[in-house]
Amino acid sequence: MREVDDLSLLVGAAHEAGDIARRYFRRDPKVWDKPGSAGPVSEADLEVDAMLHDRLIGARPDYGWLSEETPDSQARLGTDRLFIVDPIDGTRAFIEGDPSWSHSLAVVRGGEVSAAVVYIPVSGKLYAAARGQGATLNDAPVAVSGQTELTGAAVLGTRANFEPWHWAEADVPEVRRKFRSSLAYRMSLVAEGRYDAMLSLRATWEWDVAAGALIVTEAGGRVSDRRGAALRFNNAMPQVNGVVAAGPVLHEELGRRLV
Incomplete structure (x- = not known):
C-alpha cells in the first residue's frame, strides 16, 4: 500500500x-x-x-x-x-x-x-x-479522549482563542486552557487523548496542521476549520481558516459555541 x-x-x-x-x-x-x-x-x-x-x-x-x-x-x-x-x-x-x-x-x-x-x-x-x-x-x-462536555475540558490554544468575540453571545467556556508552541504537537496530544481539544482560530499555514489533521482523524477524532468545514490541502494560498480538533461529540459542541 x-x-x-x-x-x-x-x-x-x-x-x-x-x-x-x-x-x-x-x-x-x-x-x-x-x-x-x-x-x-x-x-x-x-x-x-x-x-x-x-x-x-x-x-x-x-x-x-x-x-x-x-x-x-x-x-x-x-x-x-x-x-x-x-x-x-x-x-x-x-x-x-x-x-x-x-x-x-x-x-x-x-x-x-x-x-x-x-x-x-x-x-x-x-x-x-x-x-x-x-x-x-x-x-x-492512540485514541482521542471521551470528553463530551466543553465545561472543564482540557483545551490547547492561545489566550486569544478565548476572547469573547469568538464565542456565541460572548459566552466563553470554562475550560482548562493549556499551551504548547507547536501546533502539530497540540494536535497530536489531542490524538493521544492527553488533552480534549485544540483551537487555532486564525488563518493557519498548511505545514503547521497537515500532519496533525490525519493523526487526530485516525485516532477517532474530528478536525475542521473554525466554521466546521473539512480541511483541504495544497491550496494556492497554503492556509486554512483556522483549525478545531477534538473527539466527535466535543467537536460538535465546539461548532455550536464558536462564531
Whole structure:
C-alpha cells in the first residue's frame, strides 16, 4: 500500500531531522528574522529543510513540495501527491530552549492527507498515521479522549482563542486552557487523548496542521476549520481558516459555541 510505504519514508526522515536539530538545540544556533514579519528562523530550520527535501523528493521525484522554509512554487498545484512539511514547528520554542517543538511531515493526495508523522525529538515521541490504518505513538495505538462536555475540558490554544468575540453571545467556556508552541504537537496530544481539544482560530499555514489533521482523524477524532468545514490541502494560498480538533461529540459542541 502506497500510504504505508510513504509513512515509512516519513518516519525515517523525521528521525534524521531530529538528529540534525538536536545538534543545535540549546547550543546558541544562528537566528534571524524572516522578511515581512514572518517570524524567526534558525540555521537548524534550514539544514533540516534541505535534508528533508533531498531525502523525500529524492525518493519520490514525482511528488510536489510545500515547506515553511522553501520558497513556494505554484508547480505543486499540478501534482496529485505532495509533501507538506514544517522542518521545525515551534521555532520560537526551539530558539528559547523549550523542548515542545516538533518536526511535522505529511503526504497529501488529492487535497487530503494520506500519511503523516509528528516527531518531538527531545522526548522521543513519534506520532504516525496512514489513512485507514489508525494512529500511533511510538508504534502503540492512540485514541482521542471521551470528553463530551466543553465545561472543564482540557483545551490547547492561545489566550486569544478565548476572547469573547469568538464565542456565541460572548459566552466563553470554562475550560482548562493549556499551551504548547507547536501546533502539530497540540494536535497530536489531542490524538493521544492527553488533552480534549485544540483551537487555532486564525488563518493557519498548511505545514503547521497537515500532519496533525490525519493523526487526530485516525485516532477517532474530528478536525475542521473554525466554521466546521473539512480541511483541504495544497491550496494556492497554503492556509486554512483556522483549525478545531477534538473527539466527535466535543467537536460538535465546539461548532455550536464558536462564531
